[in-house]
Amino acid sequence: MNPGKQPESSRSPSEGSSFPDGHSGAPPARPGYLTVGTGSTSEHADRLAALLDSDSGYGGSIADGESLNRGWHHGVEADRPTPVHHAAAGDGERRVMASHIHQLYYNQNKNSLGRAIGSMVDALKEFQKMNTIWPAHYPSVQRSDSGPSERPTLQHAQTSLQHGFQSAFSDRPSPIRRADTTLRDASPSAESSSAAARRPGAEPRLVTPQLAQDFSILKIDLKMGSLRQTELVHSLEKSSVAALLDGQIQKSVQHLFALRERIDDTSSKVLVTGDLNAGKSTFCNALLRRKVLPEDQQPCTSIFCEVLDVRENGGIEEVHAVPIGQKYRRDDERTYRVFELKDLENIVIDNEHWAQCKIYIKDIRSVDESLLNNGVVDIALIDAPGLNKDSVITTANFAKQEEIDVVVFVVSAANHFTESAKEFVFNAAREKSYMFIVVNAFDNIRDKNRCQDMILKQVAKLSPATFKENSELVHFVSSNAIPTAPPGHIVSSGGSGSASGGPPDDDGDDGPSGKGKEKEKIRDFAELEASLRRFVLEKRAQSKLAPAKTYLMNLLSDVDSLATINRDIARSELDRVTQELEDLLPQLEQSKKATDNADKDTDQAIEQNVSGVYTHTRDALNTSVTRMAETDFGIEYPGALSAFQYAEDLKYAMLQTIADTVGACEEHARQQTVAGVNMIKNLGVLHLGNGFPDVSFRPENMFRRKRDMLARQVDVEVEFSDFFDFASLWERQEKVAGTGMALTVASVVGGRLVGGMGWVDGALGAAKILGSNNLRRLIIPGIIATVALGVSYAITSIPQSLPRRLSNKLYAQLAAIDYTHANASRISSEVRRALKYPADNLRVGLKRNIEQLQTKKEDTSKLRGESEMAHKYFSNLVQKAGMIRSNVERVDLEGPAPGVAAGFDS
Numbered sequence: 001m002n003p004g005k006q007p008e009s010s011r012s013p014s015e016g017s018s019f020p021d022g023h024s025g026a027p028p029a030r031p032g033y034l035t036v037g038t039g040s041t042s043e044h045a046d047r048l049a050a051l052l053d054s055d056s057g058y059g060g061s062i063a064d065g066e067s068l069n070r071g072w073h074h075g076v077e078a079d080r081p082t083p084v085h086h087a088a089a090g091d092g093e094r095r096v097m098a099s100h101i102h103q104l105y106y107n108q109n110k111n112s113l114g115r116a117i118g119s120m121v122d123a124l125k126e127f128q129k130m131n132t133i134w135p136a137h138y139p140s141v142q143r144s145d146s147g148p149s150e151r152p153t154l155q156h157a158q159t160s161l162q163h164g165f166q167s168a169f170s171d172r173p174s175p176i177r178r179a180d181t182t183l184r185d186a187s188p189s190a191e192s193s194s195a196a197a198r199r200p201g202a203e204p205r206l207v208t209p210q211l212a213q214d215f216s217i218l219k220i221d222l223k224m225g226s227l228r229q230t231e232l233v234h235s236l237e238k239s240s241v242a243a244l245l246d247g248q249i250q251k252s253v254q255h256l257f258a259l260r261e262r263i264d265d266t267s268s269k270v271l272v273t274g275d276l277n278a279g280k281s282t283f284c285n286a287l288l289r290r291k292v293l294p295e296d297q298q299p300c301t302s303i304f305c306e307v308l309d310v311r312e313n314g315g316i317e318e319v320h321a322v323p324i325g326q327k328y329r330r331d332d333e334r335t336y337r338v339f340e341l342k343d344l345e346n347i348v349i350d351n352e353h354w355a356q357c358k359i360y361i362k363d364i365r366s367v368d369e370s371l372l373n374n375g376v377v378d379i380a381l382i383d384a385p386g387l388n389k390d391s392v393i394t395t396a397n398f399a400k401q402e403e404i405d406v407v408v409f410v411v412s413a414a415n416h417f418t419e420s421a422k423e424f425v426f427n428a429a430r431e432k433s434y435m436f437i438v439v440n441a442f443d444n445i446r447d448k449n450r451c452q453d454m455i456l457k458q459v460a461k462l463s464p465a466t467f468k469e470n471s472e473l474v475h476f477v478s479s480n481a482i483p484t485a486p487p488g489h490i491v492s493s494g495g496s497g498s499a500s501g502g503p504p505d506d507d508g509d510d511g512p513s514g515k516g517k518e519k520e521k522i523r524d525f526a527e528l529e530a531s532l533r534r535f536v537l538e539k540r541a542q543s544k545l546a547p548a549k550t551y552l553m554n555l556l557s558d559v560d561s562l563a564t565i566n567r568d569i570a571r572s573e574l575d576r577v578t579q580e581l582e583d584l585l586p587q588l589e590q591s592k593k594a595t596d597n598a599d600k601d602t603d604q605a606i607e608q609n610v611s612g613v614y615t616h617t618r619d620a621l622n623t624s625v626t627r628m629a630e631t632d633f634g635i636e637y638p639g640a641l642s643a644f645q646y647a648e649d650l651k652y653a654m655l656q657t658i659a660d661t662v663g664a665c666e667e668h669a670r671q672q673t674v675a676g677v678n679m680i681k682n683l684g685v686l687h688l689g690n691g692f693p694d695v696s697f698r699p700e701n702m703f704r705r706k707r708d709m710l711a712r713q714v715d716v717e718v719e720f721s722d723f724f725d726f727a728s729l730w731e732r733q734e735k736v737a738g739t740g741m742a743l744t745v746a747s748v749v750g751g752r753l754v755g756g757m758g759w760v761d762g763a764l765g766a767a768k769i770l771g772s773n774n775l776r777r778l779i780i781p782g783i784i785a786t787v788a789l790g791v792s793y794a795i796t797s798i799p800q801s802l803p804r805r806l807s808n809k810l811y812a813q814l815a816a817i818d819y820t821h822a823n824a825s826r827i828s829s830e831v832r833r834a835l836k837y838p839a840d841n842l843r844v845g846l847k848r849n850i851e852q853l854q855t856k857k858e859d860t861s862k863l864r865g866e867s868e869m870a871h872k873y874f875s876n877l878v879q880k881a882g883m884i885r886s887n888v889e890r891v892d893l894e895g896p897a898p899g900v901a902a903g904f905d906s
């Protein structure tokens with residue numbers, strides 16, 4: 001009998017009704033997934049098996065709907081061998097079926113989560129890779145400066161049992177929050193990796209503070225040193241953010257591996273705790289049907305004793321006592337001492353040497369009945385020391401361990417809950433919500449109903465959830481009524497009351513009513529065992545799978561948020577760089593054209609300038625030289641006696657004039673050069689704007705070393721003949737003919753113009769005509785007169801003759817050295833040289849401008865490629881996260897309340 005059926009509300013709706021084998025009853029009110037028939041396999045079980053048959057099994061790479069069409073994974077088959085059923089029919093078979101169904105559901109959920117973990121690991125690894133190419137933008141954490149108490153709390157989605165239970169059942173992960181992807185906040189700071197890298201002092205990729213609040217797993221803790229958050233945000237390089245995120249991803253991948261290991265782990269640990277002397281060891285022995293653990297009227301168990309199936313120790317029954325401070329590893333004998341089972345009594349009381357012991361025993365009961373070897377899950381029982389003020393915290397901490405799936409609390413029916421017990425149950429209930437409570441030594445109680453009422457009331461206060469399901473979770477039993485084999489002996493399966501060391505007859509009644517009571521006790525205990533098995537199986541799903549589910553949901557939420565924001569940022573970046581590229585291409589074309597034009601314009605301008613200067617110089621010099629004779633140099637003719645000095649002065653004046661002309665031409669060239677430089681500058685400013693360097697041109701630096709060229713090159717010696725220009729004299733004699741006969745004669749007789757000695761020839765010609773006598777008479781005075789006249793005339797015409805003669809000589813001399821052309825070339829070359837510098841600057845500037853635009857185009861194109869890739873990647877990640885999430889969401893770990901699945905609420 002299980003007296004814990006009431007209250008009505010807590011009773012399972014499947015109570016006495018869910019079997020199509022003739023049992024009457026209403027359909028289950030709860031969403032029961034089970035209707036177990038008495039046949040070998042129920043319809044639902046068939047369906048479930050078929051569903052699982054078509055499951056791809058654990059580790060599939062794609063977590064989507066198609067996976068349901070894949071084959072059964074070996075891992076699932078390998079989970080447990082098909083149990084050998086001993087129960088022929090009825091309750092036994094229903095229990096078997098219930099276990100099967102639990103196992104099927106468990107495997108299905110385990111496989112789904114396993115696949116999701118696999119996909120998630122793949123996705124995270126890809127994310128890590130992507131993060132190196134395109135450092136992800138990360139929402140910054142906006143903390144209050146008022147202190148750590150106001151910081152957003154980091155939700156740990158770790159696999160701790162307590163959290164697993166709570167988050168899975170009370171605080172289910174909230175649906176994935178779409179990140180606030182409005183780019184109001186994101187866009188301004190959004191920039192690509194390369195852009196950010198190039199931009200000096202670029203802000204790190206931290207955006208949208210409010211988003212960070214939503215992160216639970218991939219949260220980057222930016223608290224460092226004494227820096228405030230805002231300072232920190234700006235001090236972090238984007239590479240640092242990427243590295244921090246990479247670290248978080250790495251941690252997450254490791255945690256996912258740990259979760260996968262955990263969900264693959266088929267073992268389950270049941271901690272049996274309770275008050276001193278409540279009968280914990282007796283209860284464990286009853287479960288094992290062997291007197292393994294020492295029982296005593298006085299407290300004796302002082303260390304944690306873990307009972308494991310002998311298969312885990314190579315089939316050898318023995319005790320491994322673990323010394324205090326040692327971490328037990330079965331495969332390392334240095335970590336424990338081996339004892340025989342019979343030594344256990346001495347070990348369990350010796351808490352001065354031993355911290356715990358591992359007891360490997362054989363449980364040869366059938367897989368349907370055995371707790372340790374039940375065909376579904378490897379259960380280890382842990383008998384804890386009785387609770388007292390000192391041990392309550394130790395035991396509570398022990399119970400919190402991840403691997404403890406179920407806590408069974410044994411309370412003495414006579415003593416009810418002691419203060420230590422209350423403290424423990426109350427705290428444990430907060431962690432695990434449901435507890436399995438065994439009210440032991442119920443045989444000692446006369447007013448059983450009152451005892452039940454009182455204890456249930458206490459349970460209601462301490463653990464309301466457990467109270468709600470009390471028919472499944474609170475059992476009133478007498479553990480000592482269960483037949484157990486003495487140490488070293490083994491009872492046969494299914495034996496009830498027939499084993500050696502059988503139940504003591506508490507009331508000494510051997511009659512039919514006494515036997516009836518014994519049977520009742522055994523039945524109650526059997527019910528407890530069935531409930532406990534279900535509870536362990538159900539809790540195993542919750543304790544092993546719920547943390548994985550919770551963690552995945554939180555992680556998916558983070559990944560979805562990160563992927564969404566990064567997708568949107570990549571999109572906006574893509575749009576921006578596409579636009580930039582569109583603007584850049586015509587700019588580049590224009591710049592190329594402008595460069596060509598500027599090049600041509602500059603060349604043309606230089607050529608014009610240079611040839612203008614050349615022509616100007618040549619013309620000016622030519623004019624200067626040819627007009628030299630007519631030029632009045634302002635030099636007074638000092639008379640014949642100083643004629644040589646006069647000639648020298650004249651020569652230098654002429655040379656000076658030419659030099660001045662050259663100087664004027666140079667000055668003109670300077671002006672032309674200044675104009676040319678300005679023109680080039682204007683072109684530069686036109687095409688390069690401020691990018692054109694402001695070259696300062698100093699025209700005075702031109703033609704510095706050419707000043708004395710003329711003096712060195714032109715060396716005209718003044719000769720005697722330079723003073724007399726006979727040709728010129730001849731021309732002029734017309735004007736003076738009337739003044740002297742001899743001259744007239746000479747002009748008449750001479751009849752021809754000769755240079756040099758023409759006058760003398762003329763005189764001789766005249767002598768022939770006049771006859772020798774006359775002539776003889778006239779000749780001497782005539783000659784004298786003529787010569788005197790000629791000399792006088794020549795001397796007086798020096799000021800006219802000398803400039804011409806000198807000018808002619810200079811002209812000839814200058815022509816001989818190609819002076820005009822040489823100077824015109826020199827000056828124009830200097831102009832060309834002077835203009836070359838700004839022209840080169842302009843060319844270099846234009847070239848650089850094109851190169852810069854070209855580089856910008858290449859960078860922008862690269863950026864565009866990166867953004868496009870990032871956009872595609874993050875869009876896919878959002879999709880992938882959504883797909884994984886819907887698969888994880890489908891994993892229903894809540895299922896029916898404890899025991900409902902089995903349809904056993906009796």
Ligand SMILES: Nc1nc2c(ncn2[C@@H]2O[C@H](COP(=O)(O)OP(=O)(O)OP(=O)(O)O)[C@@H](O)[C@H]2O)c(=O)[nH]1
Nearest residue numbers: 277278279280281282296299300301386441478479
């Ligand atoms: N009448 C009765 N006595 C029981 C029952 N279960 C245990 N006992 C007795 O209670 C005493 C204590 O049992 P244990 O199993 O040693 O108790 P325990 O909780 O393991 O004790 P410690 O761990 O040492 O605190 C023993 O003498 C048992 O025979 C029961 O169901 N009915």
